[in-house]
Amino acid sequence: MKILKWIGYALLTILLLATAFYIKAYVSTENRLSKKYNYTLQPFEVKTDSAIVAEGHRILKTKGCKSCHGEDLAGKVWLDDAMLGRIVTPNLTKGKGGLPKDYSTHDWLRSLKHGLKRDSTPLRIMPSHEISHLGEEDMNALIAYLSQLQPVDHELPETSLGVLAYVLTDLDQILLIPADSIDHSRPLTKGVSREVSVKFGEYLSANCSGCHRKNMKGGPPLAPGFPVVADISSTGNPGKWSEEQFINTLKTGTTPEGKKLKAEEMPWIAFKNYNETEMKALYLFLKSM
Structure with a gap:
């Protein structure tokens, strides 16, 4: 009986420690998700001729955006897992359930270059750390294409994180907040040399x-x-x-x-x-x- 008693104490201790760690992970992750970043949006005007828009579409395809946001870029439930949670990619068009009608060039730049929402808090999962490095011409082309998407009505549920997502984020085992990996002071590169090098x-x-x-x-x-x-x-x-x-x-x-x-x-x-x-x-x- 004494052994069973000590086993019970050990299990209770493990449960209390696990609960304490989860609470710590939850609070830490939520604080990071509500953090407002300091950054300056550089002056940026988009050229939108047909060749630039076509190149933007090609760049978008090389980045695999459609695999996450869907063929029409109207978003989808990307992951629905009991432990990780429900990860929803947003509707990138200005249809119902999508971006606001006044979503501008600088809103796109904030999202793609800095991985941030309009309120300067971080986007979740969105791999802006891979897109942030784009040169000025490539960023121009990508934004030119995204800005002229035809509206698609597609309302989606909200992203909700599961227990494991909070724990793995706190342990830096998944990149939930790419904005943390971006140098927000670095300007867009000018004149990328397109050569076999x-x-x-x-x-x-x-x-x-x-x-x-x-x-x-x-x-x-x-x-x-x-x-x-x-x-x-x-x-x-x-x-x-x-x-x-x-x-x-x-x-x-x-x-x-x-x-x-x-x-x-x-x-x-x-x-x-x-x-x-x-x-x-x-x-x-x-x-x-």
Whole structure:
């Protein structure tokens, strides 16, 4: 009986400690989500001719925006999990349930460059840390395309975080608040040189770093239930591929070894929208790592 009593005490202690940690994680995460950031929106005017809008659409596809926001960009329930919660991507059009009618160029810049809402609090999940690096011309093109989207009526439920989301955020195991990873003082880069070079490949690799880390060597799963992230640097399997094999993998989703890449794990469907120069530059950069 004494053993059972001590087991009971131990279980109660564990429960109290777990509850205390969850309360701490909840309060810490909610404080971060309500934080107002200090930043200055740089002067920015968008050019909107048809060629720029078309390029913006291509850039949007390379960023994989449709995989999260839907083909019509009207948003969707992206994740509904008992422990992680319900993650809803917003309607990016100005239809019912979408953005306000007066959503402006600077609102887009605040969201894409800084990962922030109009009230200067952070967006959730939105990978602005990967988009923030865009050069001035690319950011112009992306905003030009987004600004002319046709309204789609699509009302969605609110995002609600689960217990595990709060815990993993507090432990820095998931990137719930990308605004924390952005240098808000850095201006948009001017005159990105589009050439087959390591430097241009590094510029493009921001699309990869969110999963494969900045050193491109991958690591543990990004969240429970997700796969281990592969090493795509020169020391990983892609380091053995020729340039032609690398490009073919991005275009087809099939590796030289015959493995079919799952689009939900490796978004090759987005990356196949890179042009030849971009693919070659990215290959050079990854080989240099």
